[in-house]
Amino acid sequence: MTPSSHEPERDASLHRVADRLTVVCGFAELLRDGAYGPVNDEQKRVLETLISEAKEAGALFHLLSQQGLGRPEKTKPPGTGA
Amino acid sequence: MRGRTSKRAGRILVAEDDPEIRELIGRALVLAGHQVDLCEEGATALAKARQGGYALVILDYRMPRRLGTTVLKALRQDDPSTPVILMSAHLPDDVRAGCRPFAPVQFLAKPFSIGVLRDAVARSLRPRSGRRGPSTPSCAAPGHS
Numbered sequence: 001m002t003p004s005s006h007e008p009e010r011d012a013s014l015h016r017v018a019d020r021l022t023v024v025c026g027f028a029e030l031l032r033d034g035a036y037g038p039v040n041d042e043q044k045r046v047l048e049t050l051i052s053e054a055k056e057a058g059a060l061f062h063l064l065s066q067q068g069l070g071r072p073e074k075t076k077p078p079g080t081g082a
Numbered sequence: 083m084r085g086r087t088s089k090r091a092g093r094i095l096v097a098e099d100d101p102e103i104r105e106l107i108g109r110a111l112v113l114a115g116h117q118v119d120l121c122e123e124g125a126t127a128l129a130k131a132r133q134g135g136y137a138l139v140i141l142d143y144r145m146p147r148r149l150g151t152t153v154l155k156a157l158r159q160d161d162p163s164t165p166v167i168l169m170s171a172h173l174p175d176d177v178r179a180g181c182r183p184f185a186p187v188q189f190l191a192k193p194f195s196i197g198v199l200r201d202a203v204a205r206s207l208r209p210r211s212g213r214r215g216p217s218t219p220s221c222a223a224p225g226h227s
Binding site: 033057 | 100102103106107109110113144170171172191192193194195196197199
């Protein structure tokens with residue numbers, strides 16, 4: 001039960017990206033939901049855009065991750081590159 | 083271990099080394115009505131969890147000095163039933179498979195949204211039917227909940 005990646009720097013970068021996306025999306029959601037005080041309609045609209053963009057970036061992250069980003073070359077699924 | 087149980091009943095323990103994510107999870111769960119204890123590394127998490135009484139333990143996989151999976155395995159030595167959520171951006175298949183004997187455990191893929199986090203917590207806190215179920219992988223991406 002230890003990390004199986006042979007490329008620790010890439011793996012660490014992958015985790016940092018995921019962490020930062022979680023922070024951006026999560027705090028924007030809390031702001032939108034009034035956790036830090038009242039939010040007017042225009043602010044809410046901007047936050048909705050921010051959340052939507054962060055979620056799309058998160059979905060892309062998962063897609064890339066499933067396609068082999070952050071995995072050792074030898075474990076890449078067939079057909080994902082030389 | 084049982085002596086402190088009543089003081090902590092229903093609380094959620096969160097172990098996450100990233101301070102922003104720790105604050106985010108703590109605030110999101112408190113706003114959802116939970117009582118939350120936060121810590122930043124695995125050894126502290128294990129010590130707190132072993133005192134007992136937590137309804138749920140949420141562990142980051144990558145923490146300084148002790149991996150979330152190491153904490154999970156150690157916790158199960160004297161606590162076979164407290165549900166655990168293991169968070170990570172990428173959990174290799176062999177790590178997931180290695181967690182199966184230590185159920186109940188859910189996997190929460192980073193990045194996640196608040197909704198996905200709260201759904202995972204709700205699933206973990208749902209009463210089980212009196213037996214240890216299998217590991218329940220849950221890696222819904224943000225926006226896919």
